[in-house]
Amino acid sequence: MSNWIKQLAFLLYITGSRGIARRYVVVNGFDGALTMLGLIMGFHASGEVPATVAVSACLGAAIALAVSGLSSAYLSEVAERRKALRELEKAMIVKLGRSAHGQATRLVPIMIALVNGLSPLLISVLITLPLWLSSQHIPLPVDPMSASIGVAFGVIFLLGTYLGRIEHSFWLWSGIRAVLIAAVTSALIIALER
Amino acid sequence: MPSVKRIVLDVLKPHHPNALDLASAIASLAPDYRVSLTIIAVDEKTESAEVIIEGEAVDFAAINGVIGTMGGTIHSIDVVEVAGSPVDPL
Numbered sequence: 001m002s003n004w005i006k007q008l009a010f011l012l013y014i015t016g017s018r019g020i021a022r023r024y025v026v027v028n029g030f031d032g033a034l035t036m037l038g039l040i041m042g043f044h045a046s047g048e049v050p051a052t053v054a055v056s057a058c059l060g061a062a063i064a065l066a067v068s069g070l071s072s073a074y075l076s077e078v079a080e081r082r083k084a085l086r087e088l089e090k091a092m093i094v095k096l097g098r099s100a101h102g103q104a105t106r107l108v109p110i111m112i113a114l115v116n117g118l119s120p121l122l123i124s125v126l127i128t129l130p131l132w133l134s135s136q137h138i139p140l141p142v143d144p145m146s147a148s149i150g151v152a153f154g155v156i157f158l159l160g161t162y163l164g165r166i167e168h169s170f171w172l173w174s175g176i177r178a179v180l181i182a183a184v185t186s187a188l189i190i191a192l193e194r
Numbered sequence: 195m196p197s198v199k200r201i202v203l204d205v206l207k208p209h210h211p212n213a214l215d216l217a218s219a220i221a222s223l224a225p226d227y228r229v230s231l232t233i234i235a236v237d238e239k240t241e242s243a244e245v246i247i248e249g250e251a252v253d254f255a256a257i258n259g260v261i262g263t264m265g266g267t268i269h270s271i272d273v274v275e276v277a278g279s280p281v282d283p284l
Contacts, residue, residue: 014210014265088208091239092267099265101208 008111011104015081017112022166024116028069029159030178032120034185035061036127037152041186044145045193051135051144055128062124070117077109127152149186156182195279198252202273203245207266213243219260226250244272 012018039058043049085105089096096102130140130147140147160178164171207216217231228248235242243266247257258268 010211014208016210088239088265091237092206092208092265094267096265099263100211101265 008107011100011107012111014100015084015104015108017077017104017108020077021112021115024069024073024112025119026159026163028065028116029119029123030156031069032062032065032123033127033152033155033159034182035065035120036124037149037156037182038185038189040127040131040145040148040152041189042193044149045190051131054145055131055135058124058128058131062121062128065124066117066121069120070113073116074109074113077112081105081109123155127155153179153182196276197250197279198254198274199250199277200246200248200273200275201252201254201257201271203247203257203261204269204272205243205245205261205266206269207241207243207261207264208239209241211264213241216243216261216264216266217245219264220245220247220257223253223256223260224249224251227252242269246273 012021036058039061040054043054043057082105085096085101088101127148130142130144130151133140134144142150156178157175160175161171163178164174167174205216211219213231213233217229221227221229226249230246232244233241234244245261254271261268
């Protein structure tokens with residue numbers, strides 16, 4: 001198992017794809033969190049929406065985001081990796097299909113696609129969790145919609161702090177900056193609902 | 195049975211994996227291998243390297259396999275030192 005992980009990390013390294021995977025986690029994770037926040041804010045502003053309806057709508061959107069992330073990242077990465085391999089083969093004047101570069105051309109697009117698809121899906125599921133618990137008649141100490149909105153803001157804050165760590169800036173400011181974007185989005189939704 | 199003690203190869207490799215990765219991969223083939231890798235030319239996508247491998251019995255086929263797996267290719271074998279085993283008196 002650890003050899004597999006080492007090999008996958010090696011393939012990401014030789015193709016310079018670590019940064020791309022990291023970027024996709026944040027970009028699509030942010031997409032997922034903001035989409036869920038928007039949906040839940042919309043339900044919250046429109047009044048009494050049953051938790052089951054909200055969960056179905058959120059999960060539908062989460063699956064659509066995941067499939068969109070998987071397919072778009074896979075198609076674009078396959079094209080990019082194949083182009084890079086062709087150029088390298090031209091420079092090396094040998095076929096590299098059986099080398100680590102050939103293996104990377106086949107496996108890296110799958111890894112990137114999984115990251116791009118799973119990131120919004122997992123974040124969306126996490127945000128929808130309080131609503132799902134409520135739909136299963138599991139009592140919560142707070143209103144489930146408010147809890148989901150709170151989780152969404154928490155996840156967005158964490159994504160912001162992660163970005164801060166990557167760019168070596170002050171993590172709290174990066175987190176607050178991301179939360180401000182979410183707050184503006186929420187304000188726009190509430191304003192449009194009225 | 196003669197055994198190869200030292201071999202000098204002219205290798206063309208991509209920038210990644212880097213010199214350290216390639217040298218380490220070759221050295222990991224046998225515990226007594228000593229590998230010296232010198233980059234002698236750098237191009238836009240490739241590097242030419244002189245790779246010196248020393249050991250009790252240098253296995254060229256295995257080295258060729260590792261270099262190929264890492265995306266490199268051997269252009270030429272520039273130097274070889276081979277030692278023959280003593281003749282059996284019987």
